[in-house]
Amino acid sequence: MLGPSVAWYLSVSAFLFGVGALGVLLRRNPLIVLLSLEIMLNGANLALIAFSRHQGQGDGQIFALAVMAVAASEVVVGLGLIVAMNRKRITLDVDRLNTLRG
Amino acid sequence: MTVGAWICLLSPLAGALLITLAGTRISRRTAGYLSTGSVAVAFGGAITSFIGLLGKNGEERDHVSTAWTWLSGGSYRSGFEILVDPLSVMMMLIVSGVGFLIVAYSIGYMDGDKEERRYFAYMALFVFSMLLLVQGGNFLLLLAGWGMVGLSSYLLIGFWHERPSAIAGAKKAFVMNAIGDATMALAFFLIILYTGTLSFDHVFNIVQNGDSGISNSTPINLIALGLLGGAVAKSAQLPLQTWLPDAMEGPTPVSALIHAATMVTAGVYLIVRTHVIFEAAPKVEELAAGLGAGTLLLAGLIALVQTDIKRVIAYSTMSQIGYMFLGVGLGAYANGMFHLMTHAFFKALLFMAAGLVIHALHGEQDIRRMGGLRTLMPRTYLAFLVGGLALVGIFPFSGFFSKDSILAAAMDHGWYGYVLWVAGLAGAFLTGIYTARLFFLVFWGEPSAFVQEHFHKPKRDVVGISLAAPVAALAVLAAIAGWIQFAPLWHPIETWLQTVAEPLVSPAGWQEAVSSVLAVVLGAAGIGVAWLLYGARTRRVPRLAFAQRTLEHKFWFDELYDALFYRPSIRIARGLGRFVENPLIFGSGRELGQETRALGGLLGRAQTGLLRTYALAIASSVAVLALVFVVVR
Numbered sequence: 001m002l003g004p005s006v007a008w009y010l011s012v013s014a015f016l017f018g019v020g021a022l023g024v025l026l027r028r029n030p031l032i033v034l035l036s037l038e039i040m041l042n043g044a045n046l047a048l049i050a051f052s053r054h055q056g057q058g059d060g061q062i063f064a065l066a067v068m069a070v071a072a073s074e075v076v077v078g079l080g081l082i083v084a085m086n087r088k089r090i091t092l093d094v095d096r097l098n099t100l101r102g
Numbered sequence: 103m104t105v106g107a108w109i110c111l112l113s114p115l116a117g118a119l120l121i122t123l124a125g126t127r128i129s130r131r132t133a134g135y136l137s138t139g140s141v142a143v144a145f146g147g148a149i150t151s152f153i154g155l156l157g158k159n160g161e162e163r164d165h166v167s168t169a170w171t172w173l174s175g176g177s178y179r180s181g182f183e184i185l186v187d188p189l190s191v192m193m194m195l196i197v198s199g200v201g202f203l204i205v206a207y208s209i210g211y212m213d214g215d216k217e218e219r220r221y222f223a224y225m226a227l228f229v230f231s232m233l234l235l236v237q238g239g240n241f242l243l244l245l246a247g248w249g250m251v252g253l254s255s256y257l258l259i260g261f262w263h264e265r266p267s268a269i270a271g272a273k274k275a276f277v278m279n280a281i282g283d284a285t286m287a288l289a290f291f292l293i294i295l296y297t298g299t300l301s302f303d304h305v306f307n308i309v310q311n312g313d314s315g316i317s318n319s320t321p322i323n324l325i326a327l328g329l330l331g332g333a334v335a336k337s338a339q340l341p342l343q344t345w346l347p348d349a350m351e352g353p354t355p356v357s358a359l360i361h362a363a364t365m366v367t368a369g370v371y372l373i374v375r376t377h378v379i380f381e382a383a384p385k386v387e388e389l390a391a392g393l394g395a396g397t398l399l400l401a402g403l404i405a406l407v408q409t410d411i412k413r414v415i416a417y418s419t420m421s422q423i424g425y426m427f428l429g430v431g432l433g434a435y436a437n438g439m440f441h442l443m444t445h446a447f448f449k450a451l452l453f454m455a456a457g458l459v460i461h462a463l464h465g466e467q468d469i470r471r472m473g474g475l476r477t478l479m480p481r482t483y484l485a486f487l488v489g490g491l492a493l494v495g496i497f498p499f500s501g502f503f504s505k506d507s508i509l510a511a512a513m514d515h516g517w518y519g520y521v522l523w524v525a526g527l528a529g530a531f532l533t534g535i536y537t538a539r540l541f542f543l544v545f546w547g548e549p550s551a552f553v554q555e556h557f558h559k560p561k562r563d564v565v566g567i568s569l570a571a572p573v574a575a576l577a578v579l580a581a582i583a584g585w586i587q588f589a590p591l592w593h594p595i596e597t598w599l600q601t602v603a604e605p606l607v608s609p610a611g612w613q614e615a616v617s618s619v620l621a622v623v624l625g626a627a628g629i630g631v632a633w634l635l636y637g638a639r640t641r642r643v644p645r646l647a648f649a650q651r652t653l654e655h656k657f658w659f660d661e662l663y664d665a666l667f668y669r670p671s672i673r674i675a676r677g678l679g680r681f682v683e684n685p686l687i688f689g690s691g692r693e694l695g696q697e698t699r700a701l702g703g704l705l706g707r708a709q710t711g712l713l714r715t716y717a718l719a720i721a722s723s724v725a726v727l728a729l730v731f732v733v734v735r
Contacts, residue, residue: 024717033713094713101711 009050016043028093030085034078041071103154104167107186110147110194111233113140118226121219130218131564134209137222141202141229148194151186163188163601166239166303173242180300183239189602192439192595193236193371200363200446201229203572207454208355210568211461221261221353228254232364236371241290241300244372248286248332251368252279255360259352271348278345282335289328296321306378318383326383329376330390337369337423339397344659346420350412354460357412358453362419363446370426370442374435377603387431388518394427395525400657402532406539407653410467411456414540418493419449421529425508428522433606434511436596440587441504443595448492448500448580454573455486459544461569464556469540474549478557481570483545485577490537492580494625495530500584502622505530507587509617510609519607523617530621534628542636 016039023036045064052060085092117140121133128136155163168183184190205225212218231254235247252275260272294300297308309322333339338346338361349361360366373380373390380387398421405417422445429438460467462479476483492499495506509530512523549557587595596605609617634641655661 021721025714025721028714097713098711101709 006050006054010047013043013047013050016040016046019043028095030078030082030092030094033094034075034082037078038071038075041067103151104165104184104186106147106150106154107184107191107194107237108147108167108169110144110151110198111184111230111237113143113147114198114226114230114233116140118223118230121223121226125219128219130215131209131213133219133222134205134212137226138202138205138209140226141198141205144229144233145195145198145202148191148198152191152195155186155188155191161601168239177298178294178300180240180242182243184237184243185239185302186237187602188598189371189374189439190236192443192598194233196443196446197229197232197236197364200450200576201232201359203575204355204359204363204450204454205229206568207358207457207572208353210565211355211457212353213565217261221258224254224257224261225356225359228258228360228365232368235368240302241293241305244375245283245286245290248336248368249283251336251365252276252283255279255349255365258356258360259349261352261356265351267348268351271345271351275345275349278342279335281342282332285328285331285335289325289332292321292325292328296325302375309378309382318385322379323383323386326380326386329372329379330386330393333369333372333390333427334393335369336372337366337427338420339369339424339427340393340400341659343397343401343420344656344663347408347413347416347656350410350416354412354453354457357416358450358457361416362449362453366419366423367426367442367446370423370430370438373427373430374439374599374603377430377433377435380431381433381606387433389431391428391431391512391518391522394424394429394431395522395529396424397421398424398428398529399525399532402529402536404653404656405536406532407650409470411459411469411472411540411544412453412467414469414536415449415452415456418452418533418536419445421533422449422493422505424529425505425526428526429508429511432511432515432519432522434508435603435605436587436593436599437504437507437511437605439599440595441508444492444500444504444580444583447576447583448489451485451489451573451576451580452493454569454576455482455489458482458485458569458573462557462559463553464558466552466556469543471550471552472544473547474545474553475557476545478549478553478559482573485573486541486545488577488581490541492584493537494534494629495621496625497618497622498581498584500580500582502618503584503586503588506618506621507609507614509621510614511605511607513613513617514607514609527617527620527624531624531628534625534630535632538629538632539636542632546637 020036020038020040020043023039024033027033027036045067048060048064048067052058052064082092114137117137120140121128121136124133165186166183167186168181170182171179172182173180205222208221208225212221215221228251231247231250233247235244235251238244238247256272256276256279259275260269262268290300293305297305299305331342335342346361346366350357352360380390401417401420401424405414405421408414408417422441426438426441426445429435429441458479459472459475459482462475462482463472466472488499492501495501509523509526512519512526515522587593635643652658
């Protein structure tokens with residue numbers, strides 16, 4: 001096995017995931033929130049692929065491909081929503097979107 | 103022969119189904135013809151069975167025909183089977199024969215009613231139920247017929263359902279009958295418990311030939327009591343008699359068919375059919391006779407003051423069935439059945455003649471407003487005269503032959519028999535008074551103002567003929583049917599029923615003679631008293647305020663039952679509603695709802711609508727879970 005050990009990859013993955021999570025929690029612009037979600041997903045993908053290589057099996061890579069497909073469709077829907085909101089001149093702030101409050 | 107019996111049983115059912123299914127596709131008149139035709143076919147079937155039985159010897163006249171096994175469980179088995187023996191054939195002939203005449207009469211009487219088809223379907227259904235009752239080959243079918251008779255009686259009493267009094271009468275009849283049904287069902291459970299079967303033959307065999315301990319034991323007494331409960335409820339005897347007068351709210355032909363000729367005699371049939379059980383419980387059998395005697399006196403007294411033409415006849419029915427109970431309770435089965443037959447004729451005749459009067463007076467039933475109908479309706483007058491004389495038991499009309507032999511049988515039963523005998527004679531005197539009172543008030547004297555204003559003659563069309571012909575036929579039967587059996591000289595009915603129910607008493611010739619003479623003299627004396635009071639009006643009706651009030655309130659039986667059962671149960675229900683239902687059942691439901699809502703409100707606060715709090719919650723829970731997993735590993 002060439003290259004750095006699996007721990008490095010996992011560290012990068014955890015770092016990416018953490019950045020994404022912080023972005024989701026702290027930012028209020030839905031566009032950025034969506035962006036951070038994508039970063040979280042890619043962090044997870046990196047972990048999957050790293051483990052896959054570490055184990056010498058292809059399962060994780062296949063799974064990563066599936067995640068990418070889902071992420072792509074999610075982005076389509078999410079961006080569509082955000083564009084629609086912008087067109088209706090709704091403020092792009094997730095804290096204002098609280099009509100479902102119990 | 104059994105084929106005839108099956109046709110007899112199923113033809114009225116087919117008629118009822120046909121009328122129901124055809125609905126408005128057939129005219130009302132056609133429904134009447136269908137119903138009448140189906141009962142006529144039943145009568146034909148009964149006659150074929152009768153002829154078939156005549157061709158056999160006495161011992162072979164007992165056939166059970168099973169269509170299929172109806173119920174089976176464990177070792178218990180009941181078939182859908184009918185019994186053809188002398189007793190059931192006799193009842194079949196009476197039910198379908200008199201039933202045919204009455205349904206035919208209904209075509210005229212119900213003409214113009216807007217729900218005629220329903221009426222005729224019910225009528226055919228009733229005849230079917232009654233035939234099922236008398237033909238049922240085991241106790242289970244007997245009970246089925248018993249219940250169905252109660253149901254169709256309920257439907258017919260409440261036929262004019264827009265009248266509140268008719269509905270009340272129907273409900274009362276149903277509840278009273280249900281009490282009897284319940285005691286009978288309990289008796290049948292006991293029978294299954296002790297014999298393991300409900301077939302007539304087996305049960306009677308076990309009771310008759312089982313070990314000697316069974317006679318007069320507690321179980322057999324309980325069984326007999328349960329059966330007696332059913333019998334007194336259906337036959338309107340003490341203490342369940344109160345429903346019969348209120349049942350007069352139904353149409354008059356219904357009163358004639360159900361509450362005179364057939365249904366109310368079912369109790370008598372039951373006692374004769376199960377006489378083996380009653381003989382093993384002599385105390386209960388004597389109780390039946392005593393109840394009969396009590397009822398015949400009570401009903402005779404009440405009939406003296408009634409003012410509704412149908413109610414007078416209804417009370418006389420109770421009284422006459424009292425005679426039958428008296429007879430069969432003492433073991434004079436053939437005499438009781440004979441009186442059942444003649445009573446079916448003359449009482450149906452009286453009811454239908456009364457129906458003619460009511461019809462001619464536009465539905466008026468109060469005898470105080472009638473009078474002087476003798477000249478206006480001479481033929482009805484004659485028919486009523488024949489029926490009345492037969493009811494009082496004047497020679498040579500049918501009541502004379504049947505009633506007097508019951509009284510004679512009572513003389514052959516020790517001191518208890520003599521007590522009942524005296525009651526029966528007093529009843530004969532009362533019968534004379536109330537029958538003649540009714541007769542004189544309705545037919546004699548000058549036509550009252552009401553009659554002059556409202557009387558209209560029946561026309562000679564289908565309606566008129568359908569009304570007149572059955573009355574004429576019954577008048578002939580009521581006049582001559584008694585000659586079938588003249589106790590001292592010839593007794594074909596006793597011979598006919600001998601294989602089914604051997605009489606326990608055999609009165610001597612002098613007892614027959616004494617009873618006959620006394621009964622006729624007392625009956626005639628009753629007529630004489632009524633003549634003085636209501637016919638010639640030379641004496642004023644004595645005024646005894648208390649007695650009159652007692653009689654008009656029917657000895658306060660209704661009030662007594664009201665106070666004993668109705669009011670306490672209402673009070674219990676109110677109390678339960680107030681202290682159990684409201685606080686416990688409703689209260690717990692209400693509070694369960696309230697608490698759940700409060701809890702929901704509390705949880706609802708967690709839903710802030712802020713996306714980022716949700717995300718934080720999810721992230722922190724996942725972090726906690728991850729920590730837990732790591733630590734637990």
